[in-house]
Amino acid sequence: MTRANEAWESLMRAYAVLMKRFNAEDVWGDLTMREYDVLYTLSKCDGPLRMSELNRHVLLSQPALSRMVDRLVDRGLVVRCPDPGDRRGVRLSLTPDGRKVQREIGLPHARSVTRALNVLTPQELEQLAAITAKLAGNEEK
Amino acid sequence: MTRANEAWESLMRAYAVLMKRFNAEDVWGDLTMREYDVLYTLSKCDGPLRMSELNRHVLLSQPALSRMVDRLVDRGLVVRCPDPGDRRGVRLSLTPDGRKVQREIGLPHARSVTRALNVLTPQELEQLAAITAKLAGNEEK
DNA sequence: TTAGAGTAGATGCAAACGCATAGAACTTGA
DNA sequence: TCAAGTTCTATGCGTTTGCATCTACTCTAA
Numbered sequence: 001m002t003r004a005n006e007a008w009e010s011l012m013r014a015y016a017v018l019m020k021r022f023n024a025e026d027v028w029g030d031l032t033m034r035e036y037d038v039l040y041t042l043s044k045c046d047g048p049l050r051m052s053e054l055n056r057h058v059l060l061s062q063p064a065l066s067r068m069v070d071r072l073v074d075r076g077l078v079v080r081c082p083d084p085g086d087r088r089g090v091r092l093s094l095t096p097d098g099r100k101v102q103r104e105i106g107l108p109h110a111r112s113v114t115r116a117l118n119v120l121t122p123q124e125l126e127q128l129a130a131i132t133a134k135l136a137g138n139e140e141k
Numbered sequence: 142m143t144r145a146n147e148a149w150e151s152l153m154r155a156y157a158v159l160m161k162r163f164n165a166e167d168v169w170g171d172l173t174m175r176e177y178d179v180l181y182t183l184s185k186c187d188g189p190l191r192m193s194e195l196n197r198h199v200l201l202s203q204p205a206l207s208r209m210v211d212r213l214v215d216r217g218l219v220v221r222c223p224d225p226g227d228r229r230g231v232r233l234s235l236t237p238d239g240r241k242v243q244r245e246i247g248l249p250h251a252r253s254v255t256r257a258l259n260v261l262t263p264q265e266l267e268q269l270a271a272i273t274a275k276l277a278g279n280e281e282k
Numbered sequence: 283t284t285a286g287a288g289t290a291g292a293t294g295c296a297a298a299c300g301c302a303t304a305g306a307a308c309t310t311g312a
Numbered sequence: 313t314c315a316a317g318t319t320c321t322a323t324g325c326g327t328t329t330g331c332a333t334c335t336a337c338t339c340t341a342a
Contacts, residue, residue: 004258005251007270008159014273015156016200018149032300032328051291059157064329066292071328088290088337110146117145119275128272129148131265132155135258173298173330192321205299207322212298229307229320 011132018116027108029101034060036109038068039077039094039102048081048091077101152273159257168249170242175201177250179209180218180235180243189222189232218242 023033031039041057042049055065069092072078077098083089094102117125164174172180182198183190196206210233213219218239224230235243258266 002251002255003263003266003270004255004261007261007266007273008254008258010270010273010277011152011156013198014277015152016198017277019200034328052289057154057157059160061330062291063293063331067328070292083290086290086338088335090291110143113149114143114145117149117276120145120148120272122144124268124272124275125144125148127265127268129144129151131261131269131272132148132151134260134265136151136155136158175298193319202300203320204301204322208298211322224320227308227320229305231321 021116022109022112025109025112027105027112029105031101031105034058035068035072036102036105038065038072039098040106042078042092042094043099043102043106048093050083051090051092054092072098162257163250163253166250166253168246168253170246172242172246175199176209176213177243177246179206179213180239181247183219183233183235184240184243184247189234191224192231192233195233213239 019033028036037058038054041054045053051062051066051069054069055062058065060068069078069080073080076095079093079095081091081093083091120128160174169177178199179195182195186194192203192207192210195210196203199206201209210219210221214221217236220234220236222232222234224232261269
């Protein structure tokens with residue numbers, strides 16, 4: 001077992017443990033964590049986002065995301081607009097209501113995250129952010 | 142946005158990016174990644190594992206895990222035995238066939254993992270493993 | 283300009299999921 | 313010793329997921 005494999009396994013475990021803990025917290029209202037993830041991603045990007053863009057950030061198949069957006073549109077949290085530059089495409093953005101819901105959930109959740117990660121020293125937080133960014137950024141085959 | 146939140150977001154992104162990449166690789170045979178995760182967890186622990194133990198490591202609800210084990214038993218990869226010490230419980234272990242399947246998939250997958258994580262320096266790998274272990278280990282409220 | 287290849291997103295359908303809950307076995311305290 | 317509470321796994325049921333495929337649009341090159 002290489003160091004790389006050990007590191008990956010450790011990362012997976014940390015992810016699983018923390019996700020379970022966050023999921024168990026009573027802050028999600030009537031959203032699932034996955035739905036929140038979509039709202040959050042949309043809230044971060046000011047401009048409207050393409051479906052395919054969004055799909056790169058969310059751990060969900062393209063059809064599943066498409067239907068999830070359906071539901072979020074039905075619930076009035078997201079709007080689908082045609083993309084003027086590419087008529088196949090769709091531009092997604094939050095409605096005011098969607099933005100409000102995202103903020104209301106995001107606040108307590110962000111606090112949980114802070115609490116959970118504060119077992120690390122400031123230096124470790126820095127290192128973790130840098131290392132994982134490097135990992136995610138490496139897109140070449 | 143605190144450092145902690147940035148670090149967590151970065152970790153989530155890395156996890157999503159790598160999981161998508163691994164999932165896209167053609168090494169899973171007729172298993173899903175989640176099913177492989179169960180076989181892998183069982184393969185690591187020599188002794189039989191309790192359902193609830195297993196559930197701590199896998200990102201899946203308890204009922205979903207229960208049914209997934211059903212399917213793996215049906216496919217002859219896992220065996221369910223009664224726990225002599227606790228008659229509510231169940232002890233899970235791999236069949237020889239399950240062990241074989243795990244190894245056959247695990248080998249190429251481990252190579253992918255190594256390739257993906259080798260963009261990091263040995264020191265960074267070390268740090269990543271240590272930091273994520275610290276994160277996962279912190280179980281108190 | 284247009285045929286063929288490629289890309290974006292939606293949809294049919296079976297499989298898998300989560301929530302609520304059941305049932306059976308342990309534990310605790312009166 | 314036994315009632316009340318807890319823990320472990322399984323099951324009913326409605327919802328969500330992924331795979332395969334479809335349609336519509338864009339891009340490329342002859």
